[in-house]
Every structure is written in structure tokens, then in C-alpha cells.
Amino acid sequence: MFSKAITRKPGANYADGLTTVDLGMPDFNKTLAEHDNYLVALRQCGLSLHELPADLRFPDGTFVEDTAILLPESSQLGHGAIVSRPGAQSRVGEVSAMEQTLHEFFPELGYISAPGTMDGGDICEAGSHFFIGISLRTNEEGGRQLAEWLASKGYTSSFVDIRQTAGILHLKSGISYIGDNRLVVIDSLADHPSFQGFELVRVAAGEEYAANCIRVNDYVLIAAGFPRFEASLRALGYQLIVVDMSEFQKMDGGLSCLSLRF
Numbered sequence: 001m002f003s004k005a006i007t008r009k010p011g012a013n014y015a016d017g018l019t020t021v022d023l024g025m026p027d028f029n030k031t032l033a034e035h036d037n038y039l040v041a042l043r044q045c046g047l048s049l050h051e052l053p054a055d056l057r058f059p060d061g062t063f064v065e066d067t068a069i070l071l072p073e074s075s076q077l078g079h080g081a082i083v084s085r086p087g088a089q090s091r092v093g094e095v096s097a098m099e100q101t102l103h104e105f106f107p108e109l110g111y112i113s114a115p116g117t118m119d120g121g122d123i124c125e126a127g128s129h130f131f132i133g134i135s136l137r138t139n140e141e142g143g144r145q146l147a148e149w150l151a152s153k154g155y156t157s158s159f160v161d162i163r164q165t166a167g168i169l170h171l172k173s174g175i176s177y178i179g180d181n182r183l184v185v186i187d188s189l190a191d192h193p194s195f196q197g198f199e200l201v202r203v204a205a206g207e208e209y210a211a212n213c214i215r216v217n218d219y220v221l222i223a224a225g226f227p228r229f230e231a232s233l234r235a236l237g238y239q240l241i242v243v244d245m246s247e248f249q250k251m252d253g254g255l256s257c258l259s260l261r262f
């Protein structure tokens, strides 16, 4: 169970952030409206929100998930927080801005040190196991340091190399853990040996963006506009909250990226 989330409002220069997709410029007013709706959805799931103001030094700063990995007190095993070391130069400073906030909730913080890099979007918790994506943002050294920290808290982990997987920025652009031993996956990652032993919910071709969804307490938040995926989760009995994400998709962001939940 999660009880809190940290979020950060998008800044007026949000469109200056990094992106690899060609979906046009985000509309700032629409971005703010979608962000507000996302916060409403998190509150509906029972979370109390710690909302940070926009920080114009970091156009990608609204994607707070990338700055840390949190193990909530309700975790099956140890709890704590580790600050990431972003793989993109323009995002490196985001972590010190977040550190202060994390200290309010976690007395002691772990760190990833150079030459390791790690983005939170590459790290997927699945119960007592973590999948660590090795990507253009998270390198093997960063993954190794994280695995060591997780092991000290009682968690196992395995690497999933996505450097040759087309169309995804982070591991969690292509997989999500929705509880009940179920993993949502895009086709190109479905055969990874690390995922054996999990029930796979495959995302249909053309709906790949929907693979980034989040289980928050009794609900699963999914992006609007992916009817086949929505129907498959409803058929499994999940209560869904469907959220419009168009302006975040334009900047390579998904539902998980917009909050740190704990």
C-alpha cells in the first residue's frame, strides 16, 4: 500500500525538455490540465500529495520518478530511499533539488556514485524482486550499485538490457508490474528470461505506450486512448482510472514518471 506521493508541477519551459519522439510540441495549458488530472487520480487512490513547485532550471523536472527509488514502509522487506544519478546531463541537477524533500521522509539516503548512472524510470519493482533496465540512461555500474543497495534491504534483482529494444527510453516505457504476480509487457520484451514465472499481460501492437501504467493501491492508472489494453485489464478485474497523457507522451514521459510513490 502507498500513502504518499511526491510530484512536481511542469514549468513554462516544459517543451524544452528532452524527447526522442516526433509528436509535436506540447501545449503548456493542456500539460498543466493533464497534470492536475493526474493529481486528482492519485488522490482518488488514497494518496496524500507532496507537491513541489515548477523549477525552471530543469524542463524535465516534472518527471520526478527518475530522481530516486523509494522502498515504502509498507514494503515486504527493508525500506529506504536511494537517490539516482541521471544519465542525461541536463537532468543531473534534479537530484539535489529532490534530496531535500526526500530527507523529510527518509532519514538516510543511499546514493549512486560515478561512473554509475541510473534513472528511476529504468527500475521496476515487482514484489521482492527488482528489474533493472540497462539503457542509454542507466549503465551497468549504476545497475550494479543499485543491486547491491537493494540486496542490503533484502531484495533480489536482475538486469534487463534494453539498449537494442526499439522505441523505448526506459525499461518502464515497456513493462509495468501491476501486482498479483502480473507484468504488463510490450511484445519485444516478452521473451526476456527474467520475466519467466510472472503472468504476462501483453500490450497489443500499436498500443505500446500503454505499457507504462501504475498500480496504486486498489486502482491501476492507465493512459487514455488504448482500448484493447483497457479491455484486457478490465477483463482481469482491475479498477481503472484512465488519464489523458498526450502532452507527456510528446516528451517521452508516462504515468509512472510523474510521481514518486511511497
Ligand code: CIR
Residues within 6 Å of the ligand: 017, 018, 019, 060, 063, 065, 066, 088, 091, 120, 121, 122, 169, 170, 172, 173, 251, 252, 253, 254, 256, 257
Ligand atoms: C527525459 O527524456 O528524460 C524526459 N523527457 C522523459 C522522462 C520520462 N521518465 C520516465 O520514463 N521515467
